[in-house]
Amino acid sequence: MFSGFLLSLVGIREDILRQAPSDRARYLSMGAILLATACVAAVAATFAVRMALRAPLPLALLVGIGWGVLILTLDRMMVIGMNRQKGRWRTALMVAPRIVLAVLLGAVVSTPIVLQIFDREIQAQIKVEQSKNETDYQRDLATDPAYQTIPDLETKVAELSAIASRDPAVIDRNPAVRQAQDAYDAASATLDEAAKAETCERAGWNCENSTGVEGIGEAARAAMDARQRAQEVVDQKKVILDKAKADAKAAEDINAVAAQAELQRIQPELDRLRAARDAKTIDYRAKSENSDGLAARLDALDALSAASPSINRMRWVLWATFLAIELLPVLFKLLQMSGAxxxxxxxxxxxxxxxxxxxxxxxxxxxxxxxxxxxxxxxxxxxxxxxxxxxxxx
Incomplete structure (x- = not known):
């Protein structure tokens, strides 16, 4: 039954073939070649549909089988339609279109199989290309005029948020407050030195520049007067510092209200720009993650071939091999026609x-x-x- 099917592929009449049993093996071989070529085409189409459309395997197999049947029909048509002609030119004119069609079909069939054979190398190259494209994208995004105002707006929003939050540290950074604080700290240091000198004189300790005589003498009274004057200076500086902080706080309250109003004005614009930039980035990365179809794989294989002579040689050897498989039915028929x-x-x-x-x-x-x-x-x-x-x- 199967041999009858193979013979029917080649268009052989079994009633005539029974009278020429020596030719049976030849035509069975031709039928097997047609069937094998169709199977290779079906496998190639399955790979192509999986790569290009990311179709599930059952659907890819269904499309592959359909493509294999189509290739079988075309090859059968070409083989059956090739008959002996009177004269070489007539034979050439009859064979040439069929060879051209077989070459085109062979190129279509062999390409997905070659891509599948180099799948690991191609996937690695695609990741390299995606990384390079991501770097280029980030550079272009940073220089895109539509989003160049985002860093300035972010800095401005951070400053306004600090002001609007009435952070005490903002008051401490006020120039007038810092100046008053430095004056107060200096006066406090002087007061500490004066109090230490007074203690040394009254206790009779052997401190620097002290008399070392215990009791309240002339030196002790002078030290007490110096401490008193230092305390008065500290009190004055404390009043100035408190006033500077009060003035700074009042100014910060006014600034906080203004900052809150400004923040409400520019925050939506910053959010809009960020959302647009993030949406563009998400869209780009979604496309980048899906950029491993047939075109991307062919580009990756071209890059690998240019970088590695061995891959380039193996690529074309495999391509030529599967092309020859597709050409086999026509070549087999042509060889048969060239003999008696x-x-x-x-x-x-x-x-x-x-x-x-x-x-x-x-x-x-x-x-x-x-x-x-x-x-x-x-x-x-x-x-x-x-x-x-x-x-x-x-």
Missing amino acids: PTLYERLSDLADQSDERAASARIAQEENRIALARELDADRDYLEARERRRSESL
């Missing part, structure tokens, strides 16, 4: 001639029948017309 006619071909020609003579005889017989019927119709019409004239004359 086989016994099956001679028997088939005789059968065709016999069928043609029989068909010609049937056609001639049918033509004679039609001619006779026309003559009979003409005679009947003549007799009817003569009878009408006789009736009219009476």
Whole structure:
């Protein structure tokens, strides 16, 4: 049954082949070649659909089988349609279009298989390209005029948020407050030194510049007066510092209200720009993650071939191999036509001639029948017309 199927692919009549059993293996081989070529095409189409459309495997297999059937039909048509011609030029004109079509089909079939064989190397190259494209994208995004105001707006929002939050640290950074604080700290340091000197004089300790005499003497009174003056200076500086902080706080309250109003004005614009930038980035990365279809794989394979001579050689060897597989049916038929006619071909020609003579005889017989019927119709019409004239004359 299977051998009958293979012979039917090549268009062989088994009733004639039984008379030429020596040719049976040849035509079975040709049928097997046609079937193998269709299977390779089905596998290639399955790979192509998976790569290009990311289709599920059952759907890809269904499309692959359909493509294999189509290739089988085309190859069968080309093989059956190739007959011996009188003269080399007629043979060449008959064979050339079929070879061109076979080459085109072979290129289409072999490309997905070659891509699948180099899949690991291609995936690695695609990741390299995606990383490079991501770097280029970030650079272009940073220089995009539509989003160049984002860093300035972010800085401005941070400053306004600090002011609007009434952070005590902002008051401490006020120039007037810092100046008053420095003056107060200096006066406090002087007070500490004066208090230490007073303690040394009254206790009679051997401190620097002290008399070392215990009790309240002239030196102790002078030290007490110095401490008192230092305390008065500290009190004055404390009043100035408190006033500077109060003034700074009042100014910060006013600034906080203004900052809050300004923040409400520029925050929506910053949010809009950020959302647009993030949406653009999400869209780019979604496209980048899906950029591993047939075109991207071919570009990656081209890059690998340019960088590695060994991959380039292997790529074209594989491509030529699968191309040759697709060309096999036509080449096999051409080789058969270049030799002497086989016994099956001679028997088939005789059968065709016999069928043609029989068909010609049937056609001639049918033509004679039609001619006779026309003559009979003409005679009947003549007799009817003569009878009408006789009736009219009476």
